[in-house]
Amino acid sequence: ILNVEQSPQSLHVQEGDSTNFTCSFPSSNFYALHWYRWETAKSPEALFVMTLNGDEKKKGRISATLNTKEGYSYLYIKGSQPEDSATYLCAFREAAGNKLTFGGGTRVLVKP
Amino acid sequence: EAQVTQNPRYLITVTGKKLTVTCSQNMNHEYMSWYRQDPGLGLRQIYYSMNVEVTDKGDVPEGYKVSRKEKRNFPLILESPSPNQTSLYFCASSLFGEGYNEQFFGPGTRLTVL
Numbered sequence: 001i002l003n004v005e006q007s008p009q010s011l012h013v014q015e016g017d018s019t020n021f022t023c024s025f026p027s028s029n030f031y032a033l034h035w036y037r038w039e040t041a042k043s044p045e046a047l048f049v050m051t052l053n054g055d056e057k058k059k060g061r062i063s064a065t066l067n068t069k070e071g072y073s074y075l076y077i078k079g080s081q082p083e084d085s086a087t088y089l090c091a092f093r094e095a096a097g098n099k100l101t102f103g104g105g106t107r108v109l110v111k112p
Numbered sequence: 113e114a115q116v117t118q119n120p121r122y123l124i125t126v127t128g129k130k131l132t133v134t135c136s137q138n139m140n141h142e143y144m145s146w147y148r149q150d151p152g153l154g155l156r157q158i159y160y161s162m163n164v165e166v167t168d169k170g171d172v173p174e175g176y177k178v179s180r181k182e183k184r185n186f187p188l189i190l191e192s193p194s195p196n197q198t199s200l201y202f203c204a205s206s207l208f209g210e211g212y213n214e215q216f217f218g219p220g221t222r223l224t225v226l
Contacts, residue, residue, distance in 0.1 A: 001171050034214060043202065044155075046214030089155065091215075098162060099170055100145070100215070104154040 002026055004092045006103035013080045013110050020076040021106040023090030027071035034091040034100070035064055035075055044089060047075075080110045114139045116218035118203050124224045125193055133188045133221050135203030142208035144186035145170070145215065146178065148199040155202065161186055162208055193225040 005024045013019045025033065032051050036044040048057040053068040061078045077084050087105040094101075116137045125131055137144065145160040147170075157170030161180040175197055177189040186205075190197060200222050204215040 036215075043217035043219055044215075045217070049214050091155075098143070098160060098168065099157055100160075101157070101171070102147075102155040104152065 002092060002094065002101040004090065004101050004103040006088075006090060006106050008106060009104065010107040010109070013077070013084075013108060015080060015082060015110055015112050017080055018076065018078045019080055019108070020074050021088065021108075023073045023075070023092075023103050025071050025073075025090070025092040025101075025103075026094065027069060029094040029097075030068040030071075030092075031095040031097070032093045033066055033068075033073050034093070035073070036089040036091065037062075038087045038089055038105070040086075047088075075106075077108070080108075082110045082112055084108060085110045114216070116203055116205055116216050118201075118218040118221050120221060121219060122222050124226065126226050127194055128192050131190050131193060131223075133190075133201060133203075133223070135186045135188065135218060136184050137186075137203075137205040137216070138184065139205060139216065140183065141205035141216070142183070143213075143215075144180065144203065144205045146176070146186070146188045147202045147204065148172065148197075149202065149220075150199050158188070158201075193223075195225050197223065198225050199223060 035047040038044040050066040055066040087107045091102045146158040147155040159178040161167045203218040206215045207213040
């Protein structure tokens with residue numbers, strides 16, 4: 001079983017502040033790295049799928065970067081809003097395989 | 113509306129009583145997958161399928177079976193459920209080929225095995 005870790009497990013952010021958190025994954029046999037947003041009582045929804053070293057993706061106030069050589073990705077939230085409160089999941093897919101391995105998630109709570 | 117549906121959404125059952133959780137998608141996706149979510153453990157892949165009649169084990173396949181007789185359906189079968197299979201289950205689907213494609217998740221099935 002591949003080791004995909006997210007840190008921190010949870011964080012509290014004041015409304016308006018920016019924050020970021022990490023997904024670590026194996027640096028060998030990289031194929032793709034997914035980010036999902038999972039709100040309570042809902043299903044996970046895709047944010048980004050990243051494939052190339054140095055990739056940067058952006059959707060509104062949320063952005064992500066990817067470093068495949070060292071095996072990490074950062075997710076950034078700029079100017080956090082209460083609606084950003086959710087668990088953010090990353091998932092790693094290795095080359096020559098079709099399994100998707102998820103990290104444990106970072107639970108973000110934005111306080112008004 | 114493009115969606116993944118699961119049934120039932122909630123189920124309480126007893127040890128040993130066979131059950132099936134259905135999953136259906138209307139997006140003509142090749143790839144379908146089952147996950148379980150347990151506190152502190154994130155989403156763990158149970159089984160996945162890359163197309164009709166093609167299935168493979170994920171990280172936690174013990175105690176589960178799947179089938180893919182039609183492209184749109186991917187049922188999860190628990191032949192003899194046990195309390196350690198109490199969990200929240202998600203079905204997901206995506207396009208296949210390049211492998212970069214995002215997964216679309218169903219609404220989840222909360223299963224309790226007594």
